[in-house]
Amino acid sequence: MKRVYVAANLQDAYLLAHQLGEAGIACHIFNENMQGGLGELPFTHVWPELWIVDERDERRALEMIRAFERPGAEGPPWTCPACMEENPCNFAVCWRCGHEIPPR
Ligand SMILES: [Zn+2]
Structure with missing residues (x-):
């Protein structure tokens, strides 16, 4: 397991997880149930994190994330x-x- 992305919001995390899944990269979202805790926890603790299961997928995952972050x-x-x-x-x-x- 390796963290490849910290999303600014849950929608981004889901979208990216879906894209990685389509590419055959197994991944998990952590902190997806933490959004309700905003205000009680330090802000960075509630950002959804995307983790890939197989570290060998890291390069491809990061490439997709880079593309994801440049929608322009x-x-x-x-x-x-x-x-x-x-x-x-x-x-x-x-x-x-x-x-x-x-x-x-
Ligand atoms: Zn090719």
Whole structure:
């Protein structure tokens, strides 16, 4: 288990957990039931945390998180020449195999 992300809110945590799950990365959200404690606990203690089960998924997870945090990047998805997987335009490397984005 490894923590890869501290979300600013539960919606972000769920959205990201869903995206990681779709990519085959097993993950868990911690602190998801802590939102009601705001005001009683130090603020940072109630931020939902995203943990991946397998640390070998860390690089892919972090890549997806980086893309998730830059929603401004828009454009057509690109297809990985190595594994033919489709990637969002703002991914610098293929989420599936780590192949770098081909020159466009
Ligand atoms: Zn690939």
